Amino acid sequence: MSNFIKNNINDGIKLIKPINDDLYSLKADGLLSPLFSSFRYSLTSFLALHNLLGIANNQNIFEKLLNFTEEDFNKWLERIESEGSING
DSSP states (O other): OHHHHHHHSOTTOOOSSOOSSTTOOIIIIIIIHHHHHHHHHHHHHHHHHTTOGGGGGSTTHHHHHHTSOHHHHHHHHHHHHHHOOSOO
16 A cells, blocks of 8 residues: 555645645655554554564564565465464
């Protein structure tokens, strides 16, 4: 999804009722930042469920995973499910 936003949403897109300053970017602040936060929290919860929370300590893992293809990401998720344990 982040690649879709990066590649298909114009950087110069403006709000209908602009905020007082020009520091707010609809693309970066309104779309990409919430997307990244949601992805990070969801993935951290998934890793915690499988007792592999240590992976989330690598701060670069989230950006790396966002750049995976859908196929590679699904394989990574399957590997987490097979190596982790939801029983403790």
